[in-house]
Amino acid sequence: MRVLIALGGNAMTSDDGRARPGDQIAAVAAAMEPVADLVAAGYDVVLTHGNGPQVGNLLVKNELAASVVPPVPLDWCGAQTQGTIGFIVVNALERALAARGVRRRVAAVVTRTLVDAADPGFARPTKPIGRYLPHDEATALIDHGETWEDRGPRGWRRVVASPEPLDVLDAPAAAALLAAGFVVVANGGGGIPVVREPDGAIRGVEAVIDKDLGAALLGRALGAEALVIATDVDGAVLGFGTPEARPLDTVDVATLRGYAAEGHFASGSMGPKVEAACRFVEQGGRRAVITSLARIADAVRADAGGAGTTVLPADITREVAGHA
Ligand code: ADP
Ligand code: MG
16 A cells, blocks of 8 residues: 655654754654554555755745855755755665665655646745744845735744645656655655746746645655645644634545635644645545654554544545444
8 A cells, every 4th residue: 555644844853843953863763663664564655744944944044145155046945955854864764664674775856846837826925934034134135026024023024925736747756766666755845846938848936835735746646545644733623722622533525624614724734734635535545644743653554543633535434434
């Protein structure tokens, strides 16, 4: 069974949120333990990962060093973080596999994801990235063509386009590596956002892609049967943060879409995970699970409802209910 596992930011930072190189290496090493267990158990695993904090750090370097070295665009930041995160994931997973006597190689693919140059996100950017700055510093960057928003007491923050991912252009490379027996890391940070020019040329764009939506697209492109979105909470919660909070366990996709429409899932965090889970299942995936990093093995191995929030196509949910 092929499983796509999407690792959230907490798989790459220490528990207190620090992200020095040593913190990231240690967090990834811990995250690779259950992943290696799954590979050892015979699952065909594909990994993807977020890159928000890492891109945030690159943006700070860009700003502070702008008078010395030329700042690089966001698509380059995406490519760079796929490289560094891919590198530490490959090291950690190969080591965890070797410790289990599993002779599998791991490879990371620099992955481009196509977006539409006419995506409404480019005209009206909404995704906040990087650090907060005082108004005068933000103004200087606005003069350079960036969009910054007044976010209240914390200061101003840059907003960029977060266009819909349409096609994972390098999915065939990932598929070829999988067929050759590699465990594959691909589409980190949702993929490097690119557009196709009228003459067919591929060009990177100033944007970020949601990693969960990118994961759903990659999962379908590779024919994964399950999508596991690993984050820092046990699953999706109705009435999150209210006295009526109620964790969701097994839910069919139509019911989950209904809850989403009622506004239960915050747009910058749980919302895209729920949307990704729904799309994956609607487009032919058998199961999507939103759960904590510690429970990914349960999420994959157990029958429906094993861990966190399990999203199923409507017909299978009836089947499960019938067996209960
Ligand atoms: P990741 O780095 O894994 O993508 P995010 O911070 O983007 O993590 O999303 C996970 C966060 O979503 C949780 O820590 C939680 O605070 C938040 N969240 C918002 N709404 C909900 C909800 N309805 N149920 C559960 N978590 C929610
Ligand atoms: Mg997130």
